Amino acid sequence: MDSSQTSEQSLSEYFEYHLTHRVDPLMREQFLDSQAQLQKMAMGYQGYISEDTPILVHEGGDILIFKTSLRFNNAENCLKWLESKERRDLLQLEEGKGYQFEGNTNAEGYARWLSRDLTKPSPVWKINLLVLVVLYPTVMIFTLLLKRPTYIDFPTWMLFGNFCSVAITGWFAVPWVSRIYQRWLEGKGTKKGQMIALMTIVAILFGTVELFRRFPVDIWF
Template identity: 30%
Template sequence: MAPLSDSELFDSGHFVYTIHSVIPCESRQSFEDFQREMNEVANRFEGYRGQSISFQEKEDGQHVLATTRIVFEALDQCLHWLDSPQRRGLLHQAETLMNYRYQGTLEADSFDQWIQMRQPKKVPIWKVNLLVWLALYPSVMLLTVFGSSSLGRLPLPLNMLIGNLITVLLTGHFLVPWLSRLYGNWLHSQSLRLAWLGTVSVFVMQVVLLGLFSSLPGML
């Protein structure tokens, strides 16, 4: 399957998942070869529509930021690929053979389209971002608390790789869908009063979570 252009990616209405990787300049060709192999394997999975890759030089002149966007017809199909043994095997092979530091970050935009497609009216992006923020904070904190004795012992690149996978599955399968249903009225309400109440409730929940996690031993 040929790489997709940005216009094809974002005009498709499908689920777009974005991954950022920081790699040495000399590893760029190896990284592109690796992504082509990933594309060939992903093409065997249901709902896969393609990928696009862009590069941006870092300020140190020795690394580049590679932005990879993969497209699936639905969120669950994308999560099936992200958690597949085939993808994990390729990533392990890349870590072993390619000497670059992997940094994966989850973009809120990856969930924006999924929520938008399931709402009858257009949802303001700032509301979507608040829900993703509300989902990510407890996910990352729980992973930090319960994974310190296991993931914390791993090398940082592998720790980040596994940690991001767990966070994506937790937010994508459970928290984001649950919060989008819980805040369904708030997401597409035009009422200023309801907008304020919903927004305040998000911040109140974050303050409660902050107090809860701060009270745990060793957090301070």
């Protein structure tokens, strides 16, 4: 097996979940301590691979924004950890102190969910872009149509929302769209045809952004 095949295989051997954390500056040390506790808990779950140390990406005003990445051998084991009672209990305590977070999946993990009609591997950037054009409207529509009931805490609702988005995107939407863009994904056809396909994807992305911008701001909260 050559090195390119090994690299392509490794992309599909783990499931990566990205988290964005919004923290009150006064709670910085407590947040880092809670993340260390969560990491120790996660290590005891089946399929755990690794988790990055929180990276500070924004510091200003009354908010700190950190990013972390969590890796499991597959989506099922990752979801078992994300919905575990001990994780939920700890996050509920932190949520009461002003901590907020949101999560999203790594698009590379969707390579295995492309249509089986594809006859050759696709570049990662094409897979990422195709997933984005499907995942973005899925998340926005979910947010628009379903509001969090007062009896459901924020972490559980975020988990439910992400689970629905992953299910719709990975098991239905991505395979369907990949069949439409099969020639583009495989690099077949003329350069002009490849460029036109890329332009339609970009146009769809900008079109959906403009569409959702037309809704009143308060409808999203």
